[in-house]
Amino acid sequence: MSSGVHVRVVTRDCNAVATLSNITCAGTDCGKLGRFSCRNCGAVKYCSIQCQKPAWPQHKKYCQAIQAQARQTAELAAELHACPLGWSAEPEDLFQTSVGHFWGMLHPRDYCRARRKLMSTLREYGHEGNSQLALKLALEHALDLIWLTRGDNQGLRHDVPHLQISLGRLREAYDFCKWWLNLDADYDPDDLELPYLDLRGEDVAEELDNLHIKEWGCTSLLLGVALVKLCVMMQIKQVEAFVLGLHDRVGADSPKLHSLSMAYAPWQTRG
Numbered sequence: 001m002s003s004g005v006h007v008r009v010v011t012r013d014c015n016a017v018a019t020l021s022n023i024t025c026a027g028t029d030c031g032k033l034g035r036f037s038c039r040n041c042g043a044v045k046y047c048s049i050q051c052q053k054p055a056w057p058q059h060k061k062y063c064q065a066i067q068a069q070a071r072q073t074a075e076l077a078a079e080l081h082a083c084p085l086g087w088s089a090e091p092e093d094l095f096q097t098s099v100g101h102f103w104g105m106l107h108p109r110d111y112c113r114a115r116r117k118l119m120s121t122l123r124e125y126g127h128e129g130n131s132q133l134a135l136k137l138a139l140e141h142a143l144d145l146i147w148l149t150r151g152d153n154q155g156l157r158h159d160v161p162h163l164q165i166s167l168g169r170l171r172e173a174y175d176f177c178k179w180w181l182n183l184d185a186d187y188d189p190d191d192l193e194l195p196y197l198d199l200r201g202e203d204v205a206e207e208l209d210n211l212h213i214k215e216w217g218c219t220s221l222l223l224g225v226a227l228v229k230l231c232v233m234m235q236i237k238q239v240e241a242f243v244l245g246l247h248d249r250v251g252a253d254s255p256k257l258h259s260l261s262m263a264y265a266p267w268q269t270r271g
C-alpha cells in the first residue's frame with residue numbers, strides 16, 4: 001500500500017538527531033532507561049555512573065573516533081552551504097538546492113564519504129558497546145545520505161534494514177526492503193517527481209510471490225525480508241505460548257489458563 005510521496009525533510013547537514021527519550025542504558029545486562037549521554041560524542045546513554053564506569057575503556061577509543069569523524073563531516077558540510085559552482089555563479093547552499101543529487105554533483109562526494117564513515121563507526125560501536133543510541137544515530141545518518149543521494153551510490157540500502165531490525169523497527173525494515181526489491185530497472189533517481197521510498201505499512205505476512213521482486217541479486221535486502229519474517233514469526237509464537245499458557249514467564253497469567261480456571265472454578269468448589 002503506497003501513501004504518496006515520502007516527505008522526509010533533510011534538516012540536518014552533518015549531525016543525526018536521534019530521539020533521545022526511551023534509550024536503554026548501554027550498561028551490561030542493565031536494561032534500565034538511559035539518563036545521561038556522553039558529553040563528548042553524544043553516542044551512548046547510561047543510567048548511572050555504575051554502568052558508565054566499567055564501559056569507559058571500550059567507549060574511550062570509539063568516543064575519540066566518533067568526535068573526530070563528526071568534526072570532519074561538519075567541516076565538509078560547511079563548505080557545501082556556500083559552494084562556488086562556477087566563475088559567475090553566486091555560491092549555492094547545496095542543502096537547499098541539490099538534495100537528491102549529491103553524488104552526481106561531485107562537490108559533495110567527500111562529505112558523503114566522511115558521513116558514511118561516521119555512520120559505520122557508530123554502527124560498529126552500537127553493536128560492540130551495546131549502545132542503542134549509536135545504532136539510532138547510525139540509522140539516521142544512513143537514511144539522510146540516501147535522501148541526499150537518491151541513486152544510493154554508496155550502497156547504504158544494504159545497511160539500513162539491518163539497523164532497523166536491530167532497533168526492533170521491523171515494519172520500517174520490511175517497507176524499505178520491499179521498495180528497493182520492487183524497483184524497476186529503468187527507474188530514474190534523478191527525476192525527483194517520481195515516488196521515492198514511499199511504501200508504508202506493507203503486509204509483513206504476505207507471500208513472497210506478492211512482493212513482485214525485480215532485484216533478486218540483492219542478498220542483503222532479501223536477507224532483510226527473511227529476518228523480518230522470522231522475527232514476526234517468533235513474536236507470534238511468543239503470543240501463542242502466552243495465550244496457551246506455555247510461556248516460561250507469563251504462562252500463569254495467560255488468558256487461556258485464566259479462562260480455564262474460571263470455567264473450572266465452580267466445578268472445583270462443588271467438589
Ligand SMILES: [Zn+2]
Pocket residue numbers: 025026027030031032046047048051
Ligand atoms: Zn544501567
Ligand SMILES: [Zn+2]
Pocket residue numbers: 038039040041042043044059062063064
Ligand atoms: Zn563518548
